[in-house]
Amino acid sequence: MRVFKFGGASVKDAEAVRNVVKVLKEVGHEDTLVVISAMGKTTNAMEKVVAAYFDNKSQISSSIQEVWEYHETILSELFQNKNHPVYEKVKTLFEEVKGFLAWNKSPKNAFVYDQVVGYGELVSTTIISEYLNEVGLPNIWQDVRNLIKTDNSYRDAKVNWERTQEQVSKLDTSKLYITQGFLGSDDNNFTTTLGREGSDYTGAILAYCLNADSVTIWKDVPGVLNADPRNFDETQLLDEISYREAIELAFYGASVIHPKTLQPLQRKEIPLHVKSFVNPTNDGTTVGKGVGISPKVPCFIVKKNQVLIKLSSLDFSFIVENNISEIFKLLHDHRMKVDLIQNSAISFSVCLDNKFNGLQAMLDELKRKFKVVCHEDVSLYTIRHFDDNAVKSLENGRSVLVEQRGKETVQLVVK
Numbered sequence: 001m002r003v004f005k006f007g008g009a010s011v012k013d014a015e016a017v018r019n020v021v022k023v024l025k026e027v028g029h030e031d032t033l034v035v036i037s038a039m040g041k042t043t044n045a046m047e048k049v050v051a052a053y054f055d056n057k058s059q060i061s062s063s064i065q066e067v068w069e070y071h072e073t074i075l076s077e078l079f080q081n082k083n084h085p086v087y088e089k090v091k092t093l094f095e096e097v098k099g100f101l102a103w104n105k106s107p108k109n110a111f112v113y114d115q116v117v118g119y120g121e122l123v124s125t126t127i128i129s130e131y132l133n134e135v136g137l138p139n140i141w142q143d144v145r146n147l148i149k150t151d152n153s154y155r156d157a158k159v160n161w162e163r164t165q166e167q168v169s170k171l172d173t174s175k176l177y178i179t180q181g182f183l184g185s186d187d188n189n190f191t192t193t194l195g196r197e198g199s200d201y202t203g204a205i206l207a208y209c210l211n212a213d214s215v216t217i218w219k220d221v222p223g224v225l226n227a228d229p230r231n232f233d234e235t236q237l238l239d240e241i242s243y244r245e246a247i248e249l250a251f252y253g254a255s256v257i258h259p260k261t262l263q264p265l266q267r268k269e270i271p272l273h274v275k276s277f278v279n280p281t282n283d284g285t286t287v288g289k290g291v292g293i294s295p296k297v298p299c300f301i302v303k304k305n306q307v308l309i310k311l312s313s314l315d316f317s318f319i320v321e322n323n324i325s326e327i328f329k330l331l332h333d334h335r336m337k338v339d340l341i342q343n344s345a346i347s348f349s350v351c352l353d354n355k356f357n358g359l360q361a362m363l364d365e366l367k368r369k370f371k372v373v374c375h376e377d378v379s380l381y382t383i384r385h386f387d388d389n390a391v392k393s394l395e396n397g398r399s400v401l402v403e404q405r406g407k408e409t410v411q412l413v414v415k
């Protein structure tokens with residue numbers, strides 16, 4: 001079986017959905033499980049619904065209405081017959097969101113987030129599955145929450161591999177399946193999510209459990225490039241990269257592949273293809289075993305909106321194991337994601353992603369024990385396979401707050 005993944009950009013409007021059909025017809029759709037994200041920027045829009053629920057209840061209904069209208073436009077372009085059952089199905093999903101918000105008693109943001117935001121994927125796959133049926137690609141709509149079982153760390157759920165394997169083994173591998181990325185469910189069958197951009201990871205989890213022949217993620221770029229074309233003018237396509245290299249790139253923030261995607265694939269040596277949904281028969285990039293990176297060129301990665309914290313001891317004492325373990329406990333407790341660390345005798349710098357908004361509470365605690373300098377809105381640049389020119393091109397006119405060099409990688413925190 002093959003696993004395909006179509007992300008938000010590939011299903012952002014009716015024309016994009018028609019293009020998915022074109023891709024499936026061109027490259028074949030037998031024995032394929034297709035993982036699909038929410039359409040366009042729906043997940044961001046659903047996050048606004050959650051924010052309204054917690055901070056400004058009067059905005060709930062207009063924020064849901066916005067998401068509905070976006071999908072209604074797509075629906076009306078794809079299905080001229082207004083009596084098509086897809087309309088009822090999608091409306092029911094929106095009613096479920098409203099019902100949940102009306103009845104929910106949990107004050108927990110992350111729990112509510114997962115119950116609400118996941119509807120983006122449920123709606124997109126409902127529309128696309130129905131559309132494929134309509135254009136002669138009969139398929140099964142599969143609720144991925146019945147396949148991927150997780151713990152209850154909402155917004156960042158961990159897969160229960162044994163239970164997931166058991167569920168996935170029940171699939172009929174000769175069929176075309178349409179299922180949701182990003183979602184799972186916990187022991188009580190509440191929806192969980194695997195972290196933003198997690199649909200690539202969904203593809204990998206399912207491929208692992210299916211012993212799939214390959215995974216293809218269809219993108220708006222020709223494949224994995226040596227830099228994000230949104231941030232760099234000149235980019236080059238990487239034809240082949242090893243799992244190891246891809247894990248490194250994704251870990252440092254090359255957002256074309258979700259970092260968790262590679263591990264399950266690497267364990268079973270399932271090749272990952274990253275291809276263009278505009279030119280589906282082009283080779284794109286293959287991630288597999290073997291060669292490090294071809295062609296061997298410097299790769300640039302930037303993570304914007306990071307936070308750099310410099311800690312030093314109040315009494316000029318050393319920052320050693322016991323303080324460091326205390327600092328890391330705080331980072332963990334406040335769900336801060338660590339990008340880079342650097343320490344000297346009496347100071348400790350850490351570059352962080354304030355993904356879950358734990359920064360302020362953590363700073364308050366740190367300030368009781370350390371002198372704290374905090375730079376918000378810094379960028380972390382990473383160059384893999386760097387050379388002097390590559391480093392110079394980044395330093396150019398910028399104020400570098402931290403620089404760290406390894407054999408293959410240089411990282412700069414820049415204001």
Ligand code: ADP
Nearest residue numbers: 007008009010221224225227228230254255256
């Ligand atoms: P999806 O539609 O699957 O969610 P994403 O938008 O998450 O797709 O990923 C595709 C985007 O990733 C591209 O449009 C590109 O701007 C960005 N990107 C970041 N780093 C790279 C890279 N090294 N190579 C290619 N694209 C990259």
Ligand code: ASP
Nearest residue numbers: 037043182196197198199
């Ligand atoms: N829809 C989710 C997100 O935007 C998951 C994904 O697209 O990968 O984060």
Ligand code: MG
Nearest residue numbers: 007008037197
């Ligand atoms: Mg994405």
